[in-house]
Amino acid sequence: MNKRWLELSVGLMMVAGLAALVALALQVSGGNMSRNAEHYAISALFENAAGLGPKAKVTMAGVTVGEVVAVGIDPHTLMAEVHMKINSQVNYISIDSSASILTAGLLGEKYIGLTVGAEDDVLVAGDVIEDTQSALVLEELISQFLLNVGDNK
Amino acid sequence: MINLIADLGAGLLTRLVQIGQALLMLLQAIFVQPKASSLPRLMQQLFVVGVQSLIIMLVSALFIGMVLGLQGYTLLSAYGSEQAVGQMVALTLVRELSPVVAALLFAGRAGSALTAEIGLMKATEQLASLEMFGIDPLHRIVAPRFWAGMISLPLLVAIFSLVGIYGGHLVAVDWLGVYSGSYWGNMQQAVDFNEDVLNGMVKALVFAFLISWIALYQGYSCVPTSQGISAATTRTVVYSSLAILGFDFILTALMFGGAV
Numbered sequence: 001m002n003k004r005w006l007e008l009s010v011g012l013m014m015v016a017g018l019a020a021l022v023a024l025a026l027q028v029s030g031g032n033m034s035r036n037a038e039h040y041a042i043s044a045l046f047e048n049a050a051g052l053g054p055k056a057k058v059t060m061a062g063v064t065v066g067e068v069v070a071v072g073i074d075p076h077t078l079m080a081e082v083h084m085k086i087n088s089q090v091n092y093i094s095i096d097s098s099a100s101i102l103t104a105g106l107l108g109e110k111y112i113g114l115t116v117g118a119e120d121d122v123l124v125a126g127d128v129i130e131d132t133q134s135a136l137v138l139e140e141l142i143s144q145f146l147l148n149v150g151d152n153k
Numbered sequence: 154m155i156n157l158i159a160d161l162g163a164g165l166l167t168r169l170v171q172i173g174q175a176l177l178m179l180l181q182a183i184f185v186q187p188k189a190s191s192l193p194r195l196m197q198q199l200f201v202v203g204v205q206s207l208i209i210m211l212v213s214a215l216f217i218g219m220v221l222g223l224q225g226y227t228l229l230s231a232y233g234s235e236q237a238v239g240q241m242v243a244l245t246l247v248r249e250l251s252p253v254v255a256a257l258l259f260a261g262r263a264g265s266a267l268t269a270e271i272g273l274m275k276a277t278e279q280l281a282s283l284e285m286f287g288i289d290p291l292h293r294i295v296a297p298r299f300w301a302g303m304i305s306l307p308l309l310v311a312i313f314s315l316v317g318i319y320g321g322h323l324v325a326v327d328w329l330g331v332y333s334g335s336y337w338g339n340m341q342q343a344v345d346f347n348e349d350v351l352n353g354m355v356k357a358l359v360f361a362f363l364i365s366w367i368a369l370y371q372g373y374s375c376v377p378t379s380q381g382i383s384a385a386t387t388r389t390v391v392y393s394s395l396a397i398l399g400f401d402f403i404l405t406a407l408m409f410g411g412a413v
Contacts, residue, residue: 010199013207017308020315024350028243029319032340118191 024074038088044099044112044129045097049080050137052101057111058084065090068112072147084112095121100133174398175370182295182369187287193235194297202263202298203305207312209262210255217254220319221245225321226329235325235387239336241344242321243314247344247353248409251314256360259306260393265366267298268389280373295369302365303358310357314350352408359404363396 046052049071058066074081086093096117101110113130123129138141185191225238271294274280280290318340325331344350368389375385 007196007198009204010196013199013204013305014308015307017311020308020311021350021354023315024247024311025346027337028247028340029313029344029346029350 036107039070039085040088040091040125041069041083041085042123042125042127042129043081043083044132045074045077045079046099046101046132046134047079048134048137049082049101050084050135051103051110051114052080052135053110056109058086058114059111060090060093060114062113063112073117082112087130091122093123094119095123095127096131097129098131098133099129101135154346171374172181174374175366178291178370178373179299179366181289181291183301185292185296187371191292191297191355194301196294198297198301199305200381201266202301203309206259206309209258210313211316212308213254213258214251214316215320215323217250218242218246218317219324221250221317221322222321222329226325226331228318233387235329237339238321238325238337239318239332239340242325243340243344244316244349246314246317246321247349249401249405251310252353252356252360253397255310255313256306256357256364256397257394259302259309260364260397261390263302263305264364264387264389264393267365267368268372268375268384268386271295271298271340271369272385273391274384275373275375276377276379290358295373299365299369302346302368303361305360306364308355310353312397314353328336334363341377350407352404355408356404359400363400364393367392367396383390 052068052071054068054070056068057064058068066084069083069085071083072081073079082099093114094117096119098115098117100113100115101111103110117131221242222238225241226235228235229235229241271280274290274294280294283290283293322333322336326333326336371385371389371392374382
């Protein structure tokens with residue numbers, strides 16, 4: 001076994017391995033890194049947060065701007081309290097914005113959509129969004145629909 | 154009855170002693186002052202352990218990727234969402250299959266060879282004669298093999314993932330007609346570099362450590378006869394496989410267990 005050839009093949013393997021890692025970073029994950037970028041925390045109170053969990057997307061105009069951190073019950077109002085973290089670069093969400101729980105597709109994952117209001121003041125860390133629209137619960141819709149059908153007879 | 158309990162205790166003690174010996178061997182082999190003269194030996198081992206495992210990795214990765222593409226397509230097209238096949242193939246490979254399958258192949262291909270080689274060196278008293286020359290066999294023989302394993306397996310896992318993903322692309326896109334843009338696009342949306350790719354690499358490192366350690370210890374401590382070497386080689390493959398699968402569960406639980 002030629003020594004030069006041995007070194008060459010080892011070198012080629014190492015280059016191939018590192019190139020594969022770079023390709024995994026660029027081509028496969030699309031440069032998606034969970035950067036621990038700066039975030040600020042806000043929360044919102046919902047009547048019903050069915051199906052929403054940690055890591056759900058928070059979007060604004062269809063663009064992801066943050067994610068849900070935790071979902072719990074607010075002991076005073078007994079409503080669902082959803083804690084979110086929003087990318088610090090998005091620091092222009094006005095204070096009268098509303099949050100609604102939306103569904104990707106009919107049966108898809110739940111996510112939060114923010115609709116921006118008109119005020120000049122913006123949301124800062126710790127603020128609570130109170131203008132909310134709850135999750136669409138399919139069973140409730142169906143039972144309502146069935147009730148209506150029954151009434152119309 | 155008392156004998157039985159005594160046997161149990163004796164068995165436990167032997168095991169503990171073995172683990173202690175293995176740990177000592179590992180510590181002595183890892184903490185070696187790196188010298189320029191030991192680089193050629195590392196090269197040699199990288200060739201044996203890494204380059205020569207490349208073919209089996211490439212072929213298995215291609216076939217595993219193709220099977221994932223095919224199975225994913227059949228399963229997902231029942232729900233009309235065959236575009237998600239790229240994401241399924243990539244996440245399955247990067248998170249689980251690449252590290253585990255590559256490590257199992259590595260244990261069978263390289264680990265068993267390491268054990269047999271060192272076992273034969275022991276049986277033919279090559280290790281003893283090295284010691285006679287005042288050369289520590291742990292530094293000379295064990296250390297380069299250990300580091301070669303630690304370096305090559307992660308690289309092989311990265312290659313494995315990439316080849317597998319292209320194998321899935323071959324079946325899903327080129328043969329079954331999934332749109333190439335959605336194959337890559339869905340994948341890029343779903344795969345996170347730190348969380349998925351790097352965690353897979355961490356798994357690869359842990360498995361490389363386990364395999365090299367078990368293989369070298371089994372070779373170094375085997376009974377220096379032909380039966381002893383054969384038994385040690387078998388133990389290397391069995392213990393490595395069990396360790397890989399067990400630790401894979403623990404690591405997965407830690408990484409993706411969804412600690413809320």
